[in-house]
Amino acid sequence: MKVSIIGSGNVATVMGRLIKQKNHEVVQVMSRNIQHASVLGNELGCNYCNFSGLADVSADIFLIAVSDYAIMDCLPQLQLQDKMVLHTAGSVSKDVLKVKSASYGVLYPLQSLRREMIALPEIPFLVDANTAEATQFVLSFAKDLSPKVEIAGDEERLKLHVAAVIVSNFTNHLYAIAESYCIEEKVDFDILKPLIEETALRIKNISPATVQTGPAVRKDIHTLDKHLRLLVNHPKLRTTYLRLTDSIMNP
Numbered sequence: 001m002k003v004s005i006i007g008s009g010n011v012a013t014v015m016g017r018l019i020k021q022k023n024h025e026v027v028q029v030m031s032r033n034i035q036h037a038s039v040l041g042n043e044l045g046c047n048y049c050n051f052s053g054l055a056d057v058s059a060d061i062f063l064i065a066v067s068d069y070a071i072m073d074c075l076p077q078l079q080l081q082d083k084m085v086l087h088t089a090g091s092v093s094k095d096v097l098k099v100k101s102a103s104y105g106v107l108y109p110l111q112s113l114r115r116e117m118i119a120l121p122e123i124p125f126l127v128d129a130n131t132a133e134a135t136q137f138v139l140s141f142a143k144d145l146s147p148k149v150e151i152a153g154d155e156e157r158l159k160l161h162v163a164a165v166i167v168s169n170f171t172n173h174l175y176a177i178a179e180s181y182c183i184e185e186k187v188d189f190d191i192l193k194p195l196i197e198e199t200a201l202r203i204k205n206i207s208p209a210t211v212q213t214g215p216a217v218r219k220d221i222h223t224l225d226k227h228l229r230l231l232v233n234h235p236k237l238r239t240t241y242l243r244l245t246d247s248i249m250n251p
């Protein structure tokens with residue numbers, strides 16, 4: 001498959017690498033900033049341009065990997081000759097693309113992607129398209145990229161995006177606030193890393209609800225009280241601690 005990538009950020013970069021690794025071809029990178037387009041185009045060994053350049057219509061797929069709010073903004077600048085157009089967003093309807101092509105859909109990577117990643121992680125994909133034929137086309141392409149692919153419409157994808165934010169963005173935020181608490185209190189955050197790994201790995205084959213541990217699930221009021229007293233100098237963290245404790249105690 002020949003793919004033209006629109007955008008040059010995290011998803012554009014990781015998807016470009018994956019597409020090449022799976023023996024498909026990236027024919028072009030188009031991005032609003034020519035400098036950014038050139039960095040990715042050079043890495044992927046393909047042509048690049050900004051939005052005033054000509055889209056390479058030898059592409060079978062145009063993969064739009066720009067910020068959610070920018071997907072609609074950049075469409076008027078692209079001349080894609082009715083080729084398959086896909087976006088990569090969890091929370092944007094596929095139908096925003098209908099103005100651009102008769103074949104359109106979504107190739108949503110359900111993974112946290114950063115261009116600094118050295119190894120490519122396992123990436124499940126949620127796919128969707130506007131016709132049965134187009135859906136089969138996207139499904140077959142996605143299956144070349146990953147063993148984990150599911151068809152999901154706008155509503156299901158949006159629901160999974162909410163869950164993804166909770167399990168990934170929220171947990172990472174908790175690591176970040178725990179790290180700054182440790183720094184302020186002069187204790188070693190690094191020693192918590194085996195615990196972080198164990199907690200994540202434990203739920204591979206078991207429901208997280210069945211393996212909850214800690215003072216909140218034990219309703220250990222004395223320990224909770226000690227923690228809350230210690231957190232008086234960290235009011236924001238104390239509020240988060242209280243909210244999560246309440247959520248664990250009253251699921």
Ligand SMILES: NC(=O)c1ccc[n+]([C@@H]2O[C@H](COP(=O)([O-])OP(=O)(O)OC[C@H]3O[C@@H](n4cnc5c(N)ncnc54)[C@H](OP(=O)(O)O)[C@@H]3O)[C@@H](O)[C@H]2O)c1
Nearest residue numbers: 007008009010011033036065066067068070088089112113
């Ligand atoms: N990162 C993830 O983990 C992840 C996972 C799944 C899905 N997604 C989705 O993938 C899409 C891209 O996310 P990302 O993480 O790659 O974002 P990103 O790293 O912030 O890159 C955003 C890209 O969008 C371009 N852009 C921003 N505003 C624009 C505008 N007004 N007009 C044209 N281009 C514009 C940026 O161009 P400049 O270089 O010029 O700033 C850049 O190329 C989003 O829809 C996101 O929801 C992300």
